[in-house]
Amino acid sequence: MASPLFLLLFFLLSSLPGGAPDLASDRSALLAFRAAVGRLVLRWNDSATPCSWMGVSCEAGRVTVLRLPAVGLIGQIPVGTVGNLTALRTLSLRFNALSGSLPSDFAESSQLRNLYLQGNRFSGEIPASLFSLQKLIRLNLAGNNFSGNISPEFNNLTRLGTLYLESNRLSGEIPELNLPNLVQFNVSFNQLNGSIPSKLRNMPAEAFLKTGLCGGPLGPCPGEIAPSPAAEGPASGAAEAEHKKKKLSGGAIAGIAIGAAAGVLIILILVVFLCRKRRSGAGKTRSLEAVVVSGKPPETPAAAAVGRDKGAGEGANGKGAAAAAAVAAKGEAAGKKLVFFGSGGGPFDLEDLLRASAEVLGKGTFGTAYKAVLEMGTTVAVKRLKDVNIPDKEFREKIEAVGAMDHPNLVPLRAYYYSKDEKLLVYDYMPMGSLSALLHGNRGSGRTPLNWETRSGIALAAAHGIEYIHSTGPSASHGNIKSSNILLTKTYEARVSDHGLAHLVGQTSTPTRVAGYRAPEVTDARKVSQKADVYSFGVLLLELLTGKAPAQALLNDEGVDLPRWVQSVVREEWTAEVFDLELLRYQNVEEEMVQLLQLAIDCAAQYPDKRPTISEVVVRIEEIRRSSVDAADRGQHQDPQSIDDGDDRSSRRNDSIEGSKPTGSEN
Template identity: 30%
Template sequence: MGIKCDVLSLHVTEIRLENMNISGRIDADSLCKLPSLQFLSLAINHITGDIPESMSNCLGLTYLNLSSNMLNGKVPASMESLKNLRSFDISNNNLTGYIPHFKQEIELVYHNTMISGMSVNETDPAIKASDDKIRDNVNQPKAPTLAWSITILTLVLLITFFSLFIFFTDKKNPKVAEVKESKKCVHESSARNYTTGTEDDIEKGGKVQDLVFFGERQEKFTMDDLLTSAADLQGRNIYSSLYKIRLKNSSIFVVKRLKNLHVSGDDFKQKVMRIGNLKHPNLLPLVACHSSDHDKLLIYRYQNSGSLSSLFSSYVERKVDIPWKKRLSIMSGIARGLDYIARELDEDCAPHGNLKPSNVLLGETEEPLISEFGILNLLYGKRALLYSSYGYRAPEKELTKKADVFSFGVILLELLTGKIVEKSGINLPGWVKSMVREEWTAEVFDAEVNRVGKQWAFPLLNVALKCVSYLPEHRPDISEVLEKIEHVVNSEEDHSISSPSSVESDQQDHMVVPKTSETPGN
């Protein structure tokens, strides 16, 4: 638990050991032997000692969180050699001295420490030259007081003349006055913007708008309400931060703050409008958004039932059961939601891009609600995927509808086999294909499926294996997948299947066996 690796290269990429009562010192020498380590969080533990100099050898780190420990001493200046580091949190420690002189843009958090801030790198030529210049200026004789007075008086007269010229020009030009009045009205009314917004409502001329709401149900809160409410950080990376916020009226929302976007302001507005206007029973609706020059926020309602990922975790730990009927409901619900957004969004806006159990929430009646759809498209544009959901990511690593079908196929296999990718790190498509090759197909299903739904699980396994085909052109469209799943659901409800034996016999004739031309283990 807490360790993630690339199942293809078998390299550790992420270590997250937060709030686990860990004590001792940081063994940086061992950590830095992991060549693919990018994410390291040891927050909220009892770690003592200093930050080792050898931590600077972890060159692949992009995120480092050592907050809320008992670290002391100084932060090593050699840490500035971590050129890939984008987030560094050492808050709530006993550290002293200065933060190293990082040359890249980085998110630094060091409150509740005795650190004074950014150190000065005296070897930096630009800084040294600046210091020399300051010292030279100090040693120069002061200019005569009369000369300085004349210069200042001249500047004041010029500024006054220019201001009067602009004032009288604006008075004579009614169009300019009208524009200024319009801008004033927009600014004054921004805090009262509670209606469903248009594209221009999201951001006007770089001015901060309050909140633009989507949907028929109008929430009654403002940005000030969000900023003054209790907020718990749920997760953070170099592209976004996620907060759970409880308003004073006890309503709970989730706020996703986006950063390092790779789309223009206009593209952001257009794509958020498309996302906000999507309405379906199996999509987590976007409640509101906020956009300014500095902040891009997406706001959703908090779901008390958690996510499919948390349900899987409880199932693996034998805390809950996932009945066959519930599995069918989850399969068909996700497929309906994906089919809807695939039909509603054009090719320029990926249907999802990051489908995995943690991005499927469960509603009040435990219906699946797909979240995060379209978000990856805002972060990466049309570039190849960089996210770390290796177990669910399609081999081609692209933002396409067929890539979403692959991710959904992995979730189908999880529901059928009871093997959870996020917990085991297993290459689930590869394992299932190998079982089918060896004619052990019936052995892939978990106990619950074998007990209740085995006779209907064979056609669903057939669909799932097609979804996880290595080549995108071999995968079905999501509409075809939905049709197959609904056929199984309706067949079970109508009791139209005569006997389990006839179903198994039929599936042996149609079972998908991985082609030898496809890459093994995918």
């Protein structure tokens, strides 16, 4: 009798509430939520699984997403509803008529990453239960009636990247917030006062409008610029008294005068010397005849800056393009000349190149590039190759194949020069520089943000150029795709450069993995497959979307390369933080950004057979750009600052990428 009784008791106890949570308990919580605030508007089919209900998404047999924005919910959320959805990761109840205080059992939803409650009528203090949600990444409580102070317990939310509290009734001072991942913040239109904390002073002024705050972007608080005169009085008075006590002797005064005169004289001599040296240097930059003698290229201040940014070219200790040409022309290779592609000769020769003024553009994988301005006014880019040790005939065959390539998205090779010691390539000059400089250059206040249309257009143009290269033969590849080899015209049209050069140089001339772009299967820089090109292009897409350079050795302090870092962030459902902040300004194209991110992950798959072809990549980018244009035609443009309304599209980014299980992602 004992055994059947025990089984009966076990069955009864296991059926009571409070057992292990499952989909049935989630269903009960959702039905209680509907009965309290959505009885008239939520037409859920009681006989169907809750995973099929409007606004509900499930994973692994649990409800993980509840999105019910602007559906007409009204009333107060009771305890035992949302709090019982313990696997919930995203909750969006924005723009409804929910009121009262937030339920105290919110802390039970410990997996919450994204919480959007803006545009309701919630009141009371921000509940302490929120501060235990340590996985929270985006929190939007804007446009409610919350009151009281901003609690320092927000510091518990160490992963928080977005915090919107604007348009409430919050008062008092902002506490010192130490949130290392915070990138979006707004407390405008509250009754706040005092000084903006130091770690929030990098936020824009729009984050603090219509408050009583001061400091940072709002201008200094009273007394912040200079210390109080009262504080200076005693010190200055003491100094004056000390001065009166100690009077200098006549000899001391004479010594000081003589020393000062000698110092002035020395300074004048140094100024004259430096000015003469500068004029002498300026003469060298105007004429390259001196370069032939010295073997050193001229380096203008602009060129010097470029050289430093690029890791320094050969401006200080190598031959310039013109010098190399001159040595070749006047040395053992006399009688040779520039070979131009197409019929007939070119508009200039080696002597013209010798007389050109030049500046270092940068040092790349295959050599140093120079900007050369000829006397006739023509500007060209000259690349002086290094580590090219192949016979004359083989060099000419390979370089002529490159010169024969004709596509609007390739930088055209106009001419070349070959001798035993010097190999020069002459290209059209691209005035806007490289994509790398555009992405990672000046990020200060004077920078113009690189918008979605420009970035996606660059991606498509570069893909077209690579597609053309691949179309020239089944084994044809670029071999060195990276952002510094994507050059830009004045209208930001992309041109692929350095194509074909990987097949000219030795295996040891290219560093392993080319600072994050090299496909894992590539061991010889001269033997790069088309699928390896696709991998490199995938990294380039990630660079465009994240604004991060693959060469950064310690991304996210984990020492992983860019593709693995992005995949890890996506798995952690922090996808909104993947994108460059300049892109987050353009909210109407977030879905397109997600689609391009997915394509980039596909391209950077670990195994070659999992990657798409470059032709498939072109088709997908074209579709993505068409959808963004269609959205614009439907009048969905929004002010860039509208990202502040905290739309839950960021969590849709997480779902669309995670749900697709990107090919090639590593566990």
